[in-house]
């Protein structure tokens with residue numbers, strides 16, 4: 001699996017003045033989810049995201065997923081419905097959502113990261129006052145380090 005930015009500007013499907021929304025959620029991966037499952041999720045994500053102008057980052061650690069998705073708001077909420085119906089994870093919990101003036105992951109259809117790339121749990125633990133995976137600000141700050 002390649003994990004390089006793959007979205008040339010010319011292919012982006014969002015008009016320059018279209019408002020950009022973002023969504024940050026946490027979910028619990030289905031037990032036994034393996035590398036093939038992850039590859040399939042990423043392949044599907046990158047294909048669809050590319051076609052509708054979504055970008056973002058999926059982090060997988062300690063049986064949990066954390067995903068930052070950004071792009072046209074109707075597409076974000078359509079994807080959220082699919083995510084809630086997807087049995088490869090459960091307990092999809094939206095930590096934060098809002099509007100952006102600039103994308104964080106401009107060059108990524110969906111960046112992937114896991115403990116080998118960077119540890120969210122260690123990151124949160126190091127912020128002593130906020131060591132919990134429901135801390136939206138902490139998770140969002142961690143995502144920013146992955147840009």
Ligand SMILES: Cc1cc2nc3c(=O)[nH]c(=O)nc-3n(C[C@H](O)[C@H](O)[C@H](O)COP(=O)(O)O)c2cc1C
Nearest residue numbers: 041044045046048049065079082083086088089110
């Ligand atoms: C953790 C996780 C993250 C996902 N991220 C995306 C995504 O960014 N874009 C996408 O199109 N599908 C993503 N999916 C897949 C969707 O939940 C859903 O399966 C798919 O969009 C619907 O396609 P299908 O009905 O053909 O399987 C993700 C799935 C999981 C489990």
